[in-house]
Amino acid sequence: MCNIVIIVEKILQMASSRKVIELFYDVVSPYSWLGFEVMCRYRNVWNIDLKLRPAFLGGIMQGSGNKPPGLVPNKFLYMTTDLHRLAQYFQVPISPPADPFEAMFEKGSLSAMRFVAAVQEREVGGDKQVEQVSRELWMRIWSQDKDITQPASLSEAAMKAGLSACEVEELLKLSTSKEIKDKLKRSTQEALDHRAFGFPLAVCHVNGKAEVFFGSDRFELIAHCIGQHILEELLASLANELATSVAGCALTNHQSHTPN
Numbered sequence: 001m002c003n004i005v006i007i008v009e010k011i012l013q014m015a016s017s018r019k020v021i022e023l024f025y026d027v028v029s030p031y032s033w034l035g036f037e038v039m040c041r042y043r044n045v046w047n048i049d050l051k052l053r054p055a056f057l058g059g060i061m062q063g064s065g066n067k068p069p070g071l072v073p074n075k076f077l078y079m080t081t082d083l084h085r086l087a088q089y090f091q092v093p094i095s096p097p098a099d100p101f102e103a104m105f106e107k108g109s110l111s112a113m114r115f116v117a118a119v120q121e122r123e124v125g126g127d128k129q130v131e132q133v134s135r136e137l138w139m140r141i142w143s144q145d146k147d148i149t150q151p152a153s154l155s156e157a158a159m160k161a162g163l164s165a166c167e168v169e170e171l172l173k174l175s176t177s178k179e180i181k182d183k184l185k186r187s188t189q190e191a192l193d194h195r196a197f198g199f200p201l202a203v204c205h206v207n208g209k210a211e212v213f214f215g216s217d218r219f220e221l222i223a224h225c226i227g228q229h230i231l232e233e234l235l236a237s238l239a240n241e242l243a244t245s246v247a248g249c250a251l252t253n254h255q256s257h258t259p260n
């Protein structure tokens with residue numbers, strides 16, 4: 001019994017110390033979409049406080065001196081196959097636009113990410129709208145080969161995400177303001193301060209330290225970093241202790257009912 005109490009106390013202690021994970025992303029990036037969806041799923045499985053951090057990948061490339069990987073022909077070919085496999089594996093409906101270069105580099109995502117930043121600025125008490133608007137924008141560029149640069153496109157995505165025409169009108173105006181431009185610049189700079197060179201970027205805050213992960217293929221390491229394995233071990237020990245204790249009770253019960 002004593003062991004069970006100690007284990008339960010430890011589990012409760014872990015459950016009460018929710019780890020914060022910030023996810024920096026841009027809807028121009030298909031790997032960010034994968035990272036975003038998987039993180040949104042794990043948010044309910046792991047005991048984490050997920051903070052969505054819309055930012056601008058173009059600014060990350062420039063600020064870090066990196067180049068988009070799609071500009072290397074062999075990488076581009078590999079990524080096309082890789083994304084197809086990942087989309088099936090993670091059940092995210094990625095289907096590249098007919099002209100990925102036009103969509104990613106000519107049109108880009110600056111107005112879209114300013115719009116998402118505006119949604120976040122106005123949203124109170126959570127990230128639900130930011131999550132849904134981001135998802136709708138990814139659906140447009142990385143699933144339906146639709147524009148994400150024009151106000152009408154942003155408006156369509158936001159309305160699909162459940163915002164009213166009135167809210168959208170205000171957000172479109174806000175998204176071109178200096179306040180929002182600066183907000184997006186600050187988030188992008190914060191990612192650069194974490195030494196970002198691409199997206200998605202997950203920053204786990206553990207015991208006062210920021211642990212940084214690039215890519216949508218680092219979930220096992222993130223789980224380890226936030227101590228998920230410790231929780232799993234505790235749950236396994238608890239199950240063990242309970243099974244031993246139940247077996248002990250059953251034996252005692254059986255003996256007390258057996259006639260001498």
Ligand SMILES: N[C@@H](CCC(=O)N[C@@H](CS)C(=O)NCC(=O)O)C(=O)O
Nearest residue numbers: 029030031069197198199215216217
């Ligand atoms: N291995 C990573 C690749 C992620 C990735 O290629 N992200 C692109 C944006 S879609 C990027 O920013 N790349 C920068 C780089 O590879 O240097 C994953 O599976 O998620």
